[in-house]
Amino acid sequence: MKSDLSVTYLTKNCEMKKLKSERHHWWPECVSQHWAADDGTTGWLKPDGSCVRTRPANLGVIGNGHHIKMKRGDEPTPWDQSFERVFDKADSQFPKLITWLEGLEHRPMHDVMELKQRFIAQPCTDDELLRMTECAVSLAVRGPMNREASVALAEHLRGPIESGERNRLIGLNMRNAQRTIADSIGARGKFVVVYSQDKEFIFGDGFFHNVGNAQMAPHSPKLFVPITPNICVLVCRPSGYMVEPRLSTLVANDNEVNLCNDTIQVYSKNAIYFRSQQPIPHESFRCAQHLSYEHPGNPINNLIHSIPGVSARDSSFDHFYNREACSDPV
Template identity: 30%
Template sequence: MGTGAMLGGGSKSREHHWWPVGLQKFWADKNGDLAWISPQGKIDRKRVRNRKIAKKAHGHTIFHGQVWETNFEGDFQSVDDAAPQIVETLLGFKPFGLTPSEALHMFRLLFKRDRHLRDTCRFYNLDENTNRKLLLLILSLLIRGPGNRFRYENYPQLVGLPPNENVGKLNMRQAYSLAKRQCETGSLSNRYYVLLHSPWKRFVFGDGQFDWLSQGLNGYRIDGRALMPLTPHLCIYVCTPRSMRVTPNCASFLAPPWMVDEVNEMIQACSKDAIYFMGSQPKLMPAFIEGQFLRHNRPNNYLIDLLDEVAGNTRPLSSLISWTA
């Protein structure tokens, strides 16, 4: 049998996307181009429809010697196909403050000393089907992203061995298989989503994410928190409160510019090679210029604490922000 024979099913394509084209389209300009910037400040643009962005050759192919290979690109097909509709559903969960009466209420809150972020939210209930699909989409983006790929490939260093690309792919496939099984058929533990809408200032997307969720995968539950920009105007935060009511399980609010800046700084700190953006070129942060995948030392900072408070996952508000490679 010739080189490249395949074990199991899956796509025969050698170009595997870690960011689905269906999501990239939300970040394209009026010409259909998507822009990104490197740590050195170099800007590139490509047409989304050409499918040449955020991909890796044989990124989801495990090689077994010189002859056999296992391609698990097809494992992501269903979640990628569903991604655009999931985002459209979330965009339909409008934030509080869009009507004149709601805008007046928000203005009055500025003079209220004991105001809370929850006071500016509109609340929704995600049905079980949407909940499962959304959680799987978030986990799929985290698990196959370059940041986690880098960590998976470096697991052998824990036992004194060099990084291994095939080991990384095996770990990636195992993690996603576990996530898929839990999201599709497992029992759903407490899960709360907070939608940050920003009609004015734009979010960025990176090749690394604020991820304290994918590491919380086990055979029984999915525990942790993550922050994921889905479009330039919508970012989602997911967390696992210790206790919560069955409904609502989703809050939606208008994010002020400082929150968007904070999210973008966190995304830059987690990213290594590329920050994707729409419109004006983002200001590069020192953490991104380092060109490393950094991780937050703690799963919280002031913004995360505020979002946790909305979800009912209350802890003392903190201000410490520390990043490590």
């Protein structure tokens, strides 16, 4: 009788655990809609230089990307689960975040040459910084770059992995990352909102951050995340910094926007998205790999060390990084 009851329980539990097929967005529609041009479409540039325009709601979709199915095929198990709801908090707060970012004081300073002097300190609350962290981290955690990082070690040791098992490994490594990373950063660190003028930012299936496949709270996290074609956010906690000002704004000139866009091309693999200004694919993007900056003197690190209250970057070991190759980290 006990055995029969156990079988009955497991059978019912399996039925309850069966996951419905869903379209999971790693680029949420409440964000991608801001990248639509006047005709309602967003540009998608591919590594081979081809480009298509499509509705932003069709971009950034992974079918069942946040499901974890523990058995091959469609047969459910009691351990099947979905972590899609983990991102509900970020998705519900993105509209309010974008409205707030658009309303912060910012102005170009053409007559000021020193970058550190162009930052404008902003008043902020813990809740506002928590919202920025939650949303920025969510784009890093569920993005394709982090998905690949979540299974990279297993593929390195074992070689190609069957798609069902590969997706399970990705899901199991990703499911706790949002809370681990976002909660560890919270409202602690330095926060910068970077605005463009005439030149637009681009977005991609990879961007600058160091929190990929984080199983533990990152010690010195840093993320530079395009939110709209005119706004990027920088969230970081340097190894040493003065707490105030916690939040600053900066208006980037066209050359600085180009450097930010170059970074997106380095970190992206299969997709670069843009509103109206189509970028020219660089060699790093044409490699069709998620590359990363190896040299510590890269544009985003230099920006971080220009933030008021952050010390200058130690360049004494830069000579160890004087290597360039498309197949290696940039």
